[in-house]
Amino acid sequence: MHRLKIIKHSRACLLGAGLLCATAYGQQKRPNILFIMADDHASQAISAYGGRLAGVLPTPNIDRIAAEGARLRNCFVTNSISTPSRGAILTGQYSHCNGVYTLGDQLDPAHPNVAKELSGAGYSTTIIGKWHLGTEPAGFDYYNVLPGQGRYYNPLLIEKGSWGSGGKEHEGHSTDVIANLAIQAMEKANRDQPFFVMCHFKAPHRSWEPAERFKDLLADAVIPEPDNLLDDYDGKGRYAGLLQMSMEHLNQRDLKTSIPQGLPREEHRRWAYQLYMKDYLRCIAGIDENVGRLLKYLDDEGLAENTVVIYTADQGFFLGEHGWFDKRLMYEESLRMPFMVRYPKEIPAGTLMDDLALNIDFAPLFLDYAGVSAPQWMQGRSFRQNLAGHSPDDWRRSVYYRYWMHADGAHNVTAHYGIRNHRYKLIFYYGQALGMKGAVDKPVEPDWEMYDLMEDPKEMRNVYNDASKAEIRDKLKTELLQLKRLYGDEDAAYPQMKSIAQQYYW
Numbered sequence: 001m002h003r004l005k006i007i008k009h010s011r012a013c014l015l016g017a018g019l020l021c022a023t024a025y026g027q028q029k030r031p032n033i034l035f036i037m038a039d040d041h042a043s044q045a046i047s048a049y050g051g052r053l054a055g056v057l058p059t060p061n062i063d064r065i066a067a068e069g070a071r072l073r074n075c076f077v078t079n080s081i082s083t084p085s086r087g088a089i090l091t092g093q094y095s096h097c098n099g100v101y102t103l104g105d106q107l108d109p110a111h112p113n114v115a116k117e118l119s120g121a122g123y124s125t126t127i128i129g130k131w132h133l134g135t136e137p138a139g140f141d142y143y144n145v146l147p148g149q150g151r152y153y154n155p156l157l158i159e160k161g162s163w164g165s166g167g168k169e170h171e172g173h174s175t176d177v178i179a180n181l182a183i184q185a186m187e188k189a190n191r192d193q194p195f196f197v198m199c200h201f202k203a204p205h206r207s208w209e210p211a212e213r214f215k216d217l218l219a220d221a222v223i224p225e226p227d228n229l230l231d232d233y234d235g236k237g238r239y240a241g242l243l244q245m246s247m248e249h250l251n252q253r254d255l256k257t258s259i260p261q262g263l264p265r266e267e268h269r270r271w272a273y274q275l276y277m278k279d280y281l282r283c284i285a286g287i288d289e290n291v292g293r294l295l296k297y298l299d300d301e302g303l304a305e306n307t308v309v310i311y312t313a314d315q316g317f318f319l320g321e322h323g324w325f326d327k328r329l330m331y332e333e334s335l336r337m338p339f340m341v342r343y344p345k346e347i348p349a350g351t352l353m354d355d356l357a358l359n360i361d362f363a364p365l366f367l368d369y370a371g372v373s374a375p376q377w378m379q380g381r382s383f384r385q386n387l388a389g390h391s392p393d394d395w396r397r398s399v400y401y402r403y404w405m406h407a408d409g410a411h412n413v414t415a416h417y418g419i420r421n422h423r424y425k426l427i428f429y430y431g432q433a434l435g436m437k438g439a440v441d442k443p444v445e446p447d448w449e450m451y452d453l454m455e456d457p458k459e460m461r462n463v464y465n466d467a468s469k470a471e472i473r474d475k476l477k478t479e480l481l482q483l484k485r486l487y488g489d490e491d492a493a494y495p496q497m498k499s500i501a502q503q504y505y506w
């Protein structure tokens with residue numbers, strides 16, 4: 001890895017305080033920020049991350065961002081579902097602070113967010129594509145967004161000035177349409193002012209509908225199975241086996257064919273996996289091609305050097321691991337977000353970052369690149385210094401996670417919170433709806449899970465009750481309480497949580 005080449009001001013910033021940063025960056029050309037986010041794109045389906053699918057569907061354009069910049073190996077979502085993750089990314093806050101807990105919540109337009117901060121700092125701000133936060137986007141000079149989940153084919157998009165309308169139809173596949181509109185937004189941007197463009201693809205969200213030109217891709221391929229495709233959940237806690245998100249729960253719309261009746265479970269799972277994965281990967285092919293077009297635009301316009309380009313997804317996703325599709329859970333495939341960033345002035349090509357990052361860190365990162373200190377109300381922390389090879393000594397050593405949408409009708413995931421550090425993960429399924437929108441008020445008895453990610457990276461054996469892990473387990477419990485205190489998520493508003501803690505925590 002070659003050494004960092006940065007100009008004097010930048011080095012002072014990296015080593016100095018936020019105030020110095022703001023001063024120094026006021027005197028130089030601030031970078032544009034192009035934030036590209038897909039919906040449900042798992043890192044297992046990005047070839048830069050390796051794994052069983054890398055040779056089946058390479059993603060050379062997305063990989064290029066990592067090759068020319070940095071790839072994060074430990075970037076995690078704080079609440080693994082679309083609307084809450086998008087709320088966390090925009091506000092730099094956990095769900096209990098921004099009010100977006102579940103798919104049923106909306107982001108209050110009056111709530112502070114990073115687009116407002118960047119706009120106030122002189123950036124032009126744009127969002128294109130999937131929004132999914134219910135209310136009119138606030139803080140954006142321009143938006144053109146899908147209503148709700150949006151359509152794959154000939155999508156409707158609602159442009160700024162026409163909020164409340166049904167939107168205007170755009171011919172083509174949503175991935176192509178959204179990339180076109182993002183390029184147009186960059187074309188229109190005033191070159192005297194830095195731009196912040198969020199390009200949010202709808203793909204590869206369920207029900208995985210690729211562009212016409214990719215429909216026959218991989219037709220004759222056999223997609224490699226994960227070795228835990230046939231997981232029977234014996235090694236997990238009591239709720240994993242009750243989830244409604246196994247291959248056998250995929251429906252006719254998902255698989256685009258009728259579902260054979262009476263197949264043995266294993267056979268059904270393997271059959272559905274092939275169909276599911278092929279459509280999923282066909283959607284990824286469209287994204288990769290369009291990421292290539294976005295990068296080419298920056299190259300052609302001479303903007304590549306002074307633009308921070310990020311590629312990520314709103315959460316991870318199961319691609320047949322444990323037999324599942326979907327997300328929501330704190331297991332690795334769902335918790336991990338792909339994240340790569342290119343900024344040639346400052347990030348050495350080929351950087352790998354193992355520090356623990358969270359989606360609430362993205363907003364502070366954008367602001368840091370813009371030369372603005374993150375406001376006090378943001379709970380995340382910029383990892384700009386980490387990317388440049390200077391990880392702060394006091395960087396976090398564990399992360400806090402919480403999923404609120406208890407027992408939702410479609411997937412039946414038990415509400416839980418937990419902690420993950422570089423080696424262990426501890427999850428407390430507290431099993432209460434707590435009045436959350438879309439949660440179902442069917443309390444279940446709390447349960448614990450713990451995984452040793454070094455000995456068991458696929459999370460096949462719950463070691464919560466292992467005597468040899470008891471000391472580590474109790475330390476994690478203490479640290480989990482500390483994280484809840486740090487982030488102000490101590491359940492004071494929910495009396496039932498107090499009795500649950502007394503009865504089940506220790």
Ligand SMILES: [Ca+2]
Pocket residue numbers: 039040081082314315
């Ligand atoms: Ca999503």
